[in-house]
Amino acid sequence: MGSRLRVLLFETPEDPYMNLSFEEAFLIARERGWIEDDVLRIWRNANAVIIGYFQVAEEEVNLIETRKIGASIVRRFTGGGAVYHDLGNLNYAIAVKRRDVKGGVDFLYNFLLKGALNALRNLGASPKLENINDIVANDRKVSGTAGTIRGDTYFLHGCLLVKTDLAKLSSLLRVSKVKLIDKRISSVKYRVANLCDVLERDISYKELVEALIRGYEELLGAEAYFDMPSSDELKLARALYKAKYTTPEWNLLRLTSASFKIKIEEHLAKS
């Protein structure tokens, strides 16, 4: 062992905009070295559709249905597809700083993702990695992941379907015709399942958190400890919240992150 893994259970389920703001804030904090240890965050949203960085909401999301159930639409800073978050879904995010990594993207999906695979194994499932970065159990996708690289910091987050309302999920997310024709993909990507159904038992939040922590401790050879967000992280999260994540420009148009930079700096300077 030797190295330590900082675990954050900080979450704002009723405010998905803050959840996504904090997600970027703790990555930046780790990248800039404000935080000394690698970080694992585990969190939930109560009712939100999260779209990928390159997506346009109206193309991916059933907007009428979304409005009807009062779900927020929030863009994340990583690529990949739209997902639905309710309290039956658990999100995990890992940020590690490494100077000696070769093959960056490979490190995200062939290394960092293994912590989540360990976690599912710890819970009694037989998870497999499929289709680059999907986690499949019993031939059903239970977790989708997306990652990014900022300088020497590698970041991966994923959502784990535990007991999500799958009917709601499929009514909210639009699937393109091209995808439906493509059997290779639809067979995995759109056949999702809840972990509770795969394991045929209830799983508590505590059990999931412990499994994820252990999964990443094993992968990184690190010892976990619980922590709270630092005041700098929260300050940055609030600036991101005001200048980026609560704006329709970020969530509904498809603008580059760079175009929010000045406003974020302004908010930071004011706070």
Add this chain to the structure above:
Amino acid sequence: MAVRRVVCERKALKGLIRVSLTIVGDVIEEAKITGDFFLYPEDALWLLEEKLKGVRADVDSIRRVLEETFRDLNITTAGCSVEDFVLAMKCALEGV
């Protein structure tokens, strides 16, 4: 001059690439690439779109610009390739 707006979706091994092009005469005026693909560094996508502006709307010219930009910006992908982007553009232009 004739203005055309063409759109096409292409499914890569992983990820859907949706291309929409505004073509004035035989030149691309605007290119927009959306979807659930993975491309790194992410912000290179907007530079790709920028590079496509003013390019002749034929597959060879587009391929040249895309391949060059991927190389110059050190773009990497997961589950798709530069060829998927080229073919999405081709499909938008030619309907196949």
